[in-house]
Amino acid sequence: MTELPATRCGYIALVGRPNVGKSTLLNRLIGQKLCITSRKPQTTRHRIMGIKTTNDVQYVFVDTPGMHVDNKHAMNRYLNRAATTTILDVDVIVFVIEAGGWTKDDELVLEKLKQADAPVVLAVNKVDRLTNKEALLPLLADLNEKMSFKDIIPLSATKGINIDVLEQQLATMLPHSEFFFAEDQITDRSMRFVAAELIREKLIRRLGKELPYALTVEIEEYKQDDGVLTIGAVIWVERPGQKAIVIGKGGAMLKEIGRQSREELEKMLETKVFVRLWVKVREGWSDDERALRSLGYSEDS
Ligand SMILES: Nc1nc2c(ncn2[C@@H]2O[C@H](COP(=O)(O)OP(=O)(O)OP(=O)(O)O)[C@@H](O)[C@H]2O)c(=O)[nH]1
Numbered sequence: 001m002t003e004l005p006a007t008r009c010g011y012i013a014l015v016g017r018p019n020v021g022k023s024t025l026l027n028r029l030i031g032q033k034l035c036i037t038s039r040k041p042q043t044t045r046h047r048i049m050g051i052k053t054t055n056d057v058q059y060v061f062v063d064t065p066g067m068h069v070d071n072k073h074a075m076n077r078y079l080n081r082a083a084t085t086t087i088l089d090v091d092v093i094v095f096v097i098e099a100g101g102w103t104k105d106d107e108l109v110l111e112k113l114k115q116a117d118a119p120v121v122l123a124v125n126k127v128d129r130l131t132n133k134e135a136l137l138p139l140l141a142d143l144n145e146k147m148s149f150k151d152i153i154p155l156s157a158t159k160g161i162n163i164d165v166l167e168q169q170l171a172t173m174l175p176h177s178e179f180f181f182a183e184d185q186i187t188d189r190s191m192r193f194v195a196a197e198l199i200r201e202k203l204i205r206r207l208g209k210e211l212p213y214a215l216t217v218e219i220e221e222y223k224q225d226d227g228v229l230t231i232g233a234v235i236w237v238e239r240p241g242q243k244a245i246v247i248g249k250g251g252a253m254l255k256e257i258g259r260q261s262r263e264e265l266e267k268m269l270e271t272k273v274f275v276r277l278w279v280k281v282r283e284g285w286s287d288d289e290r291a292l293r294s295l296g297y298s299e300d301s
C-alpha cells in the first residue's frame with residue numbers, strides 16, 4: 001500500500017448570491033488583494049483562483065460570480081453558469097451568506113448546493129454590522145435546518161473576525177495530496193487579466209448604478225520596456241451616451257480612472273506603469289452570446 005502524503009491540497013469554491021462578500025473573503029483568506037470588490041452586486045464575472053500555501057496545506061480558493069434568480073440576460077446566464085459548474089468540480093464548498101438574513105437568491109444557491117457532492121461550510125459574513133449579536137441566534141438555528149452543513153461559522157471578511165476558524169475547518173476537509181501549484185504562486189490568472197479587472201473595479205466604483213453592467217475592459221497592449229510597463233486598454237460600453245459618461249467632462253473621469261489604476265498596479269507590481277485608456281461602443285454586447293465570448297466571457301476563459 002502506498003502511503004498518503006502528509007500534506008493536504010484541494011479546491012475550495014466560494015459561492016453565494018451577489019454582494020455577500022465572496023471576493024472580499026477570498027482576498028482576506030489569501031492575505032492580499034487579488035479579486036475586485038465593490039458595493040454593487042455582480043462585480044465578479046469570472047472564476048478566479050486564489051492560492052494560499054502554508055507548511056503543510058495548500059488551499060486553492062475559487063471565487064465565483066454571485067448566483068441569482070434573474071436569468072433573462074445573456075450576461076446573467078453566463079454568470080450563473082460559471083458559478084454552477086464550479087461547485088461540481090471542487091473538494092469543499094464555502095456557502096457565503098449575510099448575517100442580515102436569508103433571501104430568495106440564497107434559497108436558489110442552496111438548491112444548487114444540494115446537487116453537489118462536496119461538503120459545505122456555511123460562512124455567515126458581515127457579523128460586524130450587527131449591533132445586537134443575539135439577533136444572530138435565531139438565524140443560526142434556522143440555517144441549521146436548511147441542509148446538513150459541515151459547520152456554520154459567523155465571521156467578518158472586512159474586520160477579519162473568525163477567518164482563522166474557517167481556515168482551520170477547511171484544512172481538515174482537504175484531501176491528503178501533494179501541492180498542485182508552486183508555493184509562491186497566488187493565482188491561475190495572468191497579470192494581464194488582473195490589470196483588466198483592476199481597471200474595471202475603478203470604473204464600477206466610480207460610476208452610477210446602471211453603468212457597471214454595460215462595461216467591460218479589454219487589454220490591447222501589455223508591454224514591459226526599459227523598466228516601464230505599458231498597458232493599453234479598451235473600455236467597451238453599449239451606447240454613445242455611456243461613452244460620454246465614462247470619458248467625463250473634458251476627459252476628467254477617464255483621467256481619474258487611469259490614475260487610480262496606475263497607482264494600484266504600480267504598488268502591486270513594484271514597477272513603473274503607464275496606462276492608456278480608450279472608450280469604444282459595441283451595441284448590446286452584454287446580451288449577445290457571441291460578443292460575450294469574444295470579450296473573454298466563456299466557460300473556459
Ligand atoms: N460590513 C461588512 N461589509 C463587507 C464584509 N465583507 C464584504 N463586505 C462588503 O460587501 C460588499 C460586497 O463585497 P464583494 O466581496 O464584492 O461581494 P461578492 O460576494 O464578491 O459580490 P459579487 O462579486 O457581486 O457576487 C463590498 O462593499 C464589501 O466591502 C464584511 O465582513 N462586513
Ligand SMILES: [Mg+2]
Pocket residue numbers: 022023024036037043044063064065066
Ligand atoms: Mg465577487
